[in-house]
Amino acid sequence: MPSTATSYTQGGSQTGDVEESKATSPGKIIADPRGDIIFLVGPDDNRTSIQVSSKALSLASPVFRAMFGSGFLEGTPTGSGVPRTVALPDDNPAAMSVLCYILHFQFDQDSMGSFKVFESLAVLVDKYQCAQALKPWTTSWIQRWPGSSEGEDNYFNMVHIAYAFDLPEVFHKATLRAFCDVPSTEVLEMEKTLDGARILPASLYPSIYRRQRDILDSFHSHFVRAVKPFLDYAATTKEDGSECVCDRAAKIGSYFISLTSLGLWPSRQKISSSTLACLLEDIERVTSPTDKNSMANLKKCNRSSFKMDFHNVLQEREDDEVVIWSPLNNRPGKSDVLKLWKSQGQVNTAFLMSSAPRITAASGYSWAPVTPYTRPQPRSADLGSNIKQYYTVRYPSYDGQGSFVARSNTNPAGLISKWLVWDMDSETLSTYREEFYHRNKWSAHLAMNPHIHPGMDVYEQRDTAAACDLIAESLNSGGKVRVLRPLAEDGITPYEGGSNRGEQYGLRAAICISGDDGEAWKWQGVFQWLESASHPAWAVKEMRIE
Structure with missing residues (x-):
């Protein structure tokens, strides 16, 4: 929402409503022109004064309420109508400006200039116990900096923020990411050096x-x-x-x-x-x-x-x-990997986009990997005349952070989630084959295929050919076939992966088949799929994979 606060220059000359004051503006800021308190925020060499209303702040924060109570010096009226000054040398001026604007309903969203300000604001929110008052803005801030993109090497920043703003789901994701991506030799050092560490429980880092x-x-x-x-x-x-x-x-x-x-x-x-x-x-x-x-x-x-x-x-x-x-x-x-998956209530859908083998012995878990590791998996494509072209694939598994979260049901067993899907039929498959299903002379396959004559045309895109064979076989048997890719957390846009983890999904997709007219689907594997997500045939649908 636009700010209507009056701004002052460093020298004190009033500029009225000519210029909106920004959260990072130096000098003097007016959050309430009739305010009875002037905060002197920051050290002497970087001090910003902010005129505020003690009443507005007291309604939002029990700490401010106590500070401005009659039992504290800050709450003693001057008797002359002149605002009382309160020094806050340890607080960040830019973050305090944002906080005061919000609590006075004069916040310009663009005033959150950087992730560093966001971090400092989290410290203030914890210090003054006013997370609830900032709830309407919290979601948009988290979406703006979902993984601390300005500090990719330090995921603990988002841990501090999630804790201060009371965001349990974000806290869980951020802690897990820090747990996996920060060396143990650095964890205890970060506890000593990061400003936000002091707001966390003392037992968390250890x-x-x-x-x-x-x-x-x-x-x-x-x-x-x-x-x-x-x-x-x-x-x-x-x-x-x-x-x-x-x-x-x-x-x-x-x-x-x-x-x-x-x-x-x-x-x-x-x-x-x-x-x-x-x-x-x-x-x-x-x-x-x-x-x-x-x-x-x-x-x-x-x-x-x-x-x-x-x-x-x-x-x-x-x-x-x-x-x-x-x-x-x-x-x-x-x-027992089945017990592991049964204990999980949800999973990031992009985590499933690997060539890891799946559970086959239990109904409802055809989608569940049996291992987090993706060693080369043997596959084959049909060349006709009972000749197979053998090859291996290795599509790595990434954590899938930022992808749509699927929920695992127990009755009936299965994974329920939205996906970006492409429903296949014979005509669609024929068109796809015409574009991508080609054979030529390719010598690189000979090491795994000594039974194939060197002069024979083979598939260079072997996994594409294998995917087409699987789809054709399923369609010919009367089943439905669906090609799917993961969505982002919003459940609308395609998931692109996290560059900070080096995720490279490339052109791959999962194939699922259904024998009951689409009521439930079975996972068949992840294959190379060369059509981009911009093709108009892709659509967002919810489905149950059993």
Whole structure:
């Protein structure tokens, strides 16, 4: 709302209503020309005077009410009609100007000049206990600076703000982001250096630090646990007593070389200075000593005293990932991923846009990833004549902060959310294929496809071809097919990802099918989809994925 306050220059000459006073204007500011109090805000070398009404401030703040009560010096009238001065040397002048304008109903939205002013205002709101009076403006401010874009390296700024303005959902998101993106070595230092830290409960920073250390320290034990079966297995003989050629040492060496190349070994040193988000990204690229492709050679080492089920070793590592994943979702460490998802009431839809495998054994959770990590997933595209073109995909999972939040239902089980959707039919698919479904000679595929003649035309956009094959098969069987992408928090605009986290969603989309005329849908996977979100066929719809 426009400001009508009278403005004064530094020298004191009145300019009346000729110029609206801004929150960051130096000198003297009039919030109420008949005000009985003049605040002297800030240190001597940067002092701003603000004329205010003690009555207006007292109605909004119990602290001001006490300050201007008869028992305090500030509440003693001068008797001459001259406003009494009150020094506030520790307060930020720009933030106090914004606060006084709001409490006098003379606030110009553009006066919130920077995120720094927003931070300082949060400190004042906590100090003077007037968050409720600022509620009408809070939402627009949070949307203006959703993730502290002017201070991307310090998510604790938004934690302070959310706490001061009593915004529990924003506080949860900001704390989780700080938990994942701020190294534990810096958390306690920030408590000492950030102005907003003093308004938070004294236990918050130490609690975050301890929780980070618990999870980060667990990475070390899980690194060792993954290779322990091979370290324990010292025997290398066959049943006939002859020596067995076993690549156990090579696999262990490859594993630790992989850890070292990613900076994850020695793990204690790396873990102490990394963020959880960076560690999770690095761990996705670790070469496992229990890689399924290497099991054949190891199984040849079949001495009777070594009865290792390597499938169980692989499963144990997947369970380890879920145990680590659970605390990141504010849940006790559990190895059962289905229990983890059942305990979650909601999820950011963009988090689901990865190639991670999904739960298949439980109805209502076809959308739920079984792991936060996205290792390369094998896929194939049909070339005809019973010939398959094999390839792998790895679409990383990001936290999806800022995307539309879906809710997880239990009865009936499923994920209910709005999406940007494209309902497919045979004609639409045919048009899409004409534009993107092409084959040519491409030699890069030969490493994974030695069975294909080098001169044969293949798909360069293999995942697009696989998506089209899946859609065609579903349509031919009488089902409905829907291509979907996540929306932003507003439930209207397409989600673009957070550049501060390096999110690169590219041209990908999820495919869902329905056999009951669209009442419920089943998640089929995330595929390359080359049509941009600006195509007119996209529409916003709510759906239940089971």
